[in-house]
Amino acid sequence: MKLLYFAWLRTKTGITQEEVAPPEHVRDVASLVEWLRTRGPGFADAFGNAAVVRVAVNQEYARPDHPLRAGDEVALFPPVTGG
Amino acid sequence: MAVRVQREDFDVGAELAALSEGNHGVGGVTSFVGLVREMGGGPSAMTLEHYPGMTERQLAEIEAEARRRWPLQATLIVHRYGRLEPGDRIVLVATASAHRQAAFESCHFLIDWLKTRAPFWKLEETSEGARWVEAKEDDDAAAARWAPRPPTGDVSP
Numbered sequence: 001m002k003l004l005y006f007a008w009l010r011t012k013t014g015i016t017q018e019e020v021a022p023p024e025h026v027r028d029v030a031s032l033v034e035w036l037r038t039r040g041p042g043f044a045d046a047f048g049n050a051a052v053v054r055v056a057v058n059q060e061y062a063r064p065d066h067p068l069r070a071g072d073e074v075a076l077f078p079p080v081t082g083g
Numbered sequence: 084m085a086v087r088v089q090r091e092d093f094d095v096g097a098e099l100a101a102l103s104e105g106n107h108g109v110g111g112v113t114s115f116v117g118l119v120r121e122m123g124g125g126p127s128a129m130t131l132e133h134y135p136g137m138t139e140r141q142l143a144e145i146e147a148e149a150r151r152r153w154p155l156q157a158t159l160i161v162h163r164y165g166r167l168e169p170g171d172r173i174v175l176v177a178t179a180s181a182h183r184q185a186a187f188e189s190c191h192f193l194i195d196w197l198k199t200r201a202p203f204w205k206l207e208e209t210s211e212g213a214r215w216v217e218a219k220e221d222d223d224a225a226a227a228r229w230a231p232r233p234p235t236g237d238v239s240p
Contacts, residue, residue, distance in 0.1 A: 004134070006132060006134060006202065006204060007132060007204035007206070007215050008215045011215075056134075056137055056202070059134075059136055059137035059140050059141075060137075060140075061200075075134055075137065075202075077134070077202060077204070078204065078215070078217075078218070079199075079217075079218030080198070080199065080200065080201060080202050080203055080204065080218065081198075081203065081204050081205045081215075081216045081217070081218050081219075082131065082133070082162060082173075082174070082197065082198060082201045082202070082203025082204070082205070083117050083162075083173070083174050083194060083197050083198035083201070083203070
């Protein structure tokens with residue numbers, strides 16, 4: 001699974017993109033975010049408040065119960081501020 | 084009918100002229116131009132980051148939604164990324180229709196939805212260093228007026 005980080009989620013984790021193989025119990029967006037939070041201090045800081053994390057799966061916005069598959073491109077970012 | 088994400092500036096006059104050129108069914112064109120404004124602490128530049136691929140896809144979906152809601156002859160969204168300074172243009176939204184009401188309303192709709200759904204983030208340069216601009220609740224409220232609203236990837240319970 002490919003993970004992409006944007007804006008301050010990228011700054012806090014120090015990662016732009018990475019390939020990960022999450023543990024078996026990570027089957028949807030909500031459990032992915034929970035797992036990411038456990039990966040270190042930068043991740044705990046970035047994902048401490050799930051309310052300000054937005055997730056897109058294969059470039060479409062996804063809800064917490066959206067299922068995940070091995071080849072998915074998952075983007076993690078704060079609320080958008082364009083325009 | 085067109086969505087562009089680019090680093091370069093755009094020519095508003097030329098873009099608007101092209102929107103209705105050769106289409107005599109157009110009775111009105113409405114446009115919105117967003118600019119970088121000077122913040123409280125004096126001149127400050129900003130860098131716009133985006134998610135290549137998803138940005139174009141989301142803008143195209145927002146545009147398609149506008150075309151489902153209003154009878155539009157033409158639409159255009161141009162959004163810039165990269166480093167911009169006060170006075171620089173950020174975004175152009177334009178819609179053309181036979182009648183003014185559809186043009187006005189759809190242009191308003193496009194910019195409201197774009198601000199809450201298109202994956203862009205602003206990094207402001209301030210006297211205390213760079214700072215990510217936070218999303219505004221006002222923007223959510225503005226977008227919500229055009230309900231129903233599709234999911235925005237909020238993962239809070």
